[in-house]
Amino acid sequence: MSLSRFHRFKDLARQENVVFYYTGFFSQSIVAAMGDSLRLRLNSLEASQPLRRKLFSIFVEMAQNIVHYSADALTARDSNDNEVRMGSLWVGEENGHFYVVCANPIGSDNVARIRDKLEPLRSMSNDEIKALYKEKLRAEDEDTSKGAGLGFLTVARDSSNPIEFDFVAEDGAHGPFTTFYLKATI
Amino acid sequence: MQNLYIAATSSTPEVDFRFDSHQLSLRGESYPENAHAFFGPIMDAVQAYLPKLHATTVTLDIQLAYFNSSSTKVLLELFGLFNKAAVAGNYVHLNWHYIEDDETILEFGEEVADDYTALDFHPCAMVG
Numbered sequence: 001m002s003l004s005r006f007h008r009f010k011d012l013a014r015q016e017n018v019v020f021y022y023t024g025f026f027s028q029s030i031v032a033a034m035g036d037s038l039r040l041r042l043n044s045l046e047a048s049q050p051l052r053r054k055l056f057s058i059f060v061e062m063a064q065n066i067v068h069y070s071a072d073a074l075t076a077r078d079s080n081d082n083e084v085r086m087g088s089l090w091v092g093e094e095n096g097h098f099y100v101v102c103a104n105p106i107g108s109d110n111v112a113r114i115r116d117k118l119e120p121l122r123s124m125s126n127d128e129i130k131a132l133y134k135e136k137l138r139a140e141d142e143d144t145s146k147g148a149g150l151g152f153l154t155v156a157r158d159s160s161n162p163i164e165f166d167f168v169a170e171d172g173a174h175g176p177f178t179t180f181y182l183k184a185t186i
Numbered sequence: 187m188q189n190l191y192i193a194a195t196s197s198t199p200e201v202d203f204r205f206d207s208h209q210l211s212l213r214g215e216s217y218p219e220n221a222h223a224f225f226g227p228i229m230d231a232v233q234a235y236l237p238k239l240h241a242t243t244v245t246l247d248i249q250l251a252y253f254n255s256s257s258t259k260v261l262l263e264l265f266g267l268f269n270k271a272a273v274a275g276n277y278v279h280l281n282w283h284y285i286e287d288d289e290t291i292l293e294f295g296e297e298v299a300d301d302y303t304a305l306d307f308h309p310c311a312m313v314g
Contacts, residue, residue: 027219028197028218028219031197031217031219032195032196032197032217035196035197035217036196048287049285049287049288050285050287050288050289050290053251053252053288053290053291054290056252057252057254057290060217060252060254061254061255064217064219064254067219083219130293134297137258137259137262137297138262138301150255150256150258150259151255153255154254154255154258157290158290
């Protein structure tokens with residue numbers, strides 16, 4: 001990349017009001033360092049403490065979702081500790097609202113399961129989301145979950161607009177895969 | 187039994203459990219990669235401590251500015267242990283510190299109080 005292309009890239013990020021962008025490997029220590037950086041950026045912006053906490057919460061749930069579930073892993077698929085996985089995450093500002101988007105590859109066989117979890121959340125009211133959250137908080141952990149199975153619900157709870165998501169089929173060096181996108185606006 | 191102290195990191199809270207004076211506190215933020223791995227030894231220590239109590243007053247100071255979803259679930263289990271001890275005849279004072287206008291943190295405290303009615307719940311608002 002020549003420096004003029006780098007300048008265009010940086011300029012586009014500025015035009016799009018990108019607060020923070022990262023693509024690469026995610027591990028817990030990278031998430032914590034990104035969290036520190038994001039917090040410094042948020043402290044310099046005019047945002048209330050609860051709004052900053054909500055944005056931080058969405059960021060952590062999305063970033064840890066990549067650490068635990070991205071299909072592109074350096075570590076063993078069934079590991080629970082010191083996991084390292086590939087993904088992207090960005091935080092931006094649009095029409096006076098902050099948003100967080102994450103993207104990571106998933107196995108195409110997981111598309112239906114994730115869609116079934118997310119689609120109902122889009123049409124639920126805040127109160128309905130909170131009620132479901134409270135119910136799941138006391139439920140037994142799901143077999144497929146490494147955390148509490150509350151990650152997507154927490155993202156939906158902390159976002160002020162319905163969450164948006166997409167699945168994009170792509171061809172990789174090792175065959176076809178699907179990129180999963182999730183966006184939350186605060 | 188030995189007191190338990192774990193210094194805070196950017197993703198785990200300070201744990202200061204003074205079992206000898208029955209003053210236990212958690213302060214900071216909690217978003218470890220694996221909440222069960224972090225809280226496991228803490229739960230073990232609490233499970234060893236509580237059965238020894240008889241009509242004891244225990245003060246819990248919880249001042250967590252942020253906790254992720256998996257920590258939330260483990261925290262609920264932790265408070266469940268204290269509720270059991272309160273039902274068994276001890277007095278558990280839960281001071282729930284939260285930043286004044288942060289509803290999410292307060293609401294979780296209220297959830298804990300709703301579920302575990304034997305705990306003496308005191309919300310303590312802090313100016314943000």
